[in-house]
Amino acid sequence: MHWNRFILIGVIVGLDTMSAYAGDELVKIQNQIKQTEQQNKKLEEQLQTSNKDVEKTKRQLVKTADRVSDLEEQRSTLIKRITELDNQRDKINTELQQSYNNIADSTGSMLFIASNPNFDAKTMHDYVLTSVVLSAASDKFDSQIMNATKKIQELDKIRETRIIEKEKLDRSAKKYSSEKAELDKLLKTRSAQNEKLKSQQIAIQNKLKQLSERAKNISELSASVGSSEMSSDTRFSKHKLNIPLRGKLVVRYGEKTALGLTSNGWRIRARGNALVMAPADGVVKFAYSFRGFGKVIIISHKNGYNTIMANLGSIDVSLDQEVLAGEPVGRMNENKPEMYLEVRRGDKLINPANMFNEP
Numbered sequence: 169m170h171w172n173r174f175i176l177i178g179v180i181v182g183l184d185t186m187s188a189y190a191g192d193e194l195v196k197i198q199n200q201i202k203q204t205e206q207q208n209k210k211l212e213e214q215l216q217t218s219n220k221d222v223e224k225t226k227r228q229l230v231k232t233a234d235r236v237s238d239l240e241e242q243r244s245t246l247i248k249r250i251t252e253l254d255n256q257r258d259k260i261n262t263e264l265q266q267s268y269n270n271i272a273d274s275t276g277s278m279l280f281i282a283s284n285p286n287f288d289a290k291t292m293h294d295y296v297l298t299s300v301v302l303s304a305a306s307d308k309f310d311s312q313i314m315n316a317t318k319k320i321q322e323l324d325k326i327r328e329t330r331i332i333e334k335e336k337l338d339r340s341a342k343k344y345s346s347e348k349a350e351l352d353k354l355l356k357t358r359s360a361q362n363e364k365l366k367s368q369q370i371a372i373q374n375k376l377k378q379l380s381e382r383a384k385n386i387s388e389l390s391a392s393v394g395s396s397e398m399s400s401d402t403r404f405s406k407h408k409l410n411i412p413l414r415g416k417l418v419v420r421y422g423e424k425t426a427l428g429l430t431s432n433g434w435r436i437r438a439r440g441n442a443l444v445m446a447p448a449d450g451v452v453k454f455a456y457s458f459r460g461f462g463k464v465i466i467i468s469h470k471n472g473y474n475t476i477m478a479n480l481g482s483i484d485v486s487l488d489q490e491v492l493a494g495e496p497v498g499r500m501n502e503n504k505p506e507m508y509l510e511v512r513r514g515d516k517l518i519n520p521a522n523m524f525n526e527p
Contacts, residue, residue, distance in 0.1 A: 439500075458478070
């Protein structure tokens with residue numbers, strides 16, 4: 169009987185101990201859950217902040233790239249103008265030197281005749297003829313003097329214009345340097361923000377290399393990278409967009425190329441090292457070299473559209489990177505700055521004139 173009482177008491181104590189232990193474990197688990205929830209909340213906040221920072225960087229890149237592109241175009245125009253003025257100056261200097269030589273010859277002739285007059289009756293006929301020649305030489309001399317004076321005035325005007333253009337170029341140099349530094353800084357920031365993509369760089373490069381080796385032409389390459397989901401909305405944009413490169417359209421869609429082939433896109437000639445920008449919001453599907461086309465970027469846009477930009481000199485984006493319209497993606501080749509721009513919807517070719525304003 170006593171033993172049973174001791175056993176019962178032991179069981180009750182054991183149950184109380186187990187209950188207390190279970191209660192402690194439950195509190196620990198609840199605290200861990202609470203801590204995990206707090207950590208997750210912090211991570212979500214950090215992620216949101218990071219996403220906001222990335223979007224802010226992208227928007228800044230679009231604005232800065234536009235300003236840099238404008239300045240590069242202005243500087244290119246100014247340099248071209250100064251070169252033209254230098255050529256005009258050299259040409260006028262050459263013409264002036266010739267005019268000086270002609271004036272010297274005419275002056276010498278007139279001085280010789282004037283210093284050797286002869287009024288003999290026997291030589292009067294020769295004198296009359298000489299007078300006529302002298303009068304003609306005098307008229308020619310006056311014409312040469314007037315022409316030389318005009319060229320000197322032109323030369324002075326060219327020199328003044330060149331000074332003004334050079335001052336403009338010098339002023340733009342400081343502004344361009346500042347904007348270019350800002351662009352480079354933003355590109356580095358974007359690169360750092362894409363560190364996750366960089367950590368997958370080896371796998372990305374292998375994938376791009378495989379795509380590049382497997383595809384036989386641009387059409388197959390575009391098909392192999394895929395596109396966004398096709399919808400009933402066949403529009404690329406409500407309005408025509410600016411092309412991704414400031415330059416001159418030299419070959420249109422459907423025209424014959426230098427090799428006699430029909431062009432499936434546009435060829436745009438620009439200045440060396442010109443900035444290339446994303447033509448519209450999208451995702452980078454290919455950013456690598458491709459046979460015969462130099463460095464190529466393919467961007468997938470909404471409604472199944474892909475834009476292919478070929479013959480680039482450098483690439484500043486990575487595979488699967490999201491880009492905004494106007495965001496810098498690369499630069500043109502320094503020596504052969506002629507971009508090939510092609511647009512496709514699925515496997516169907518699209519005339520770029522339907523999508524973009526002509527440069």
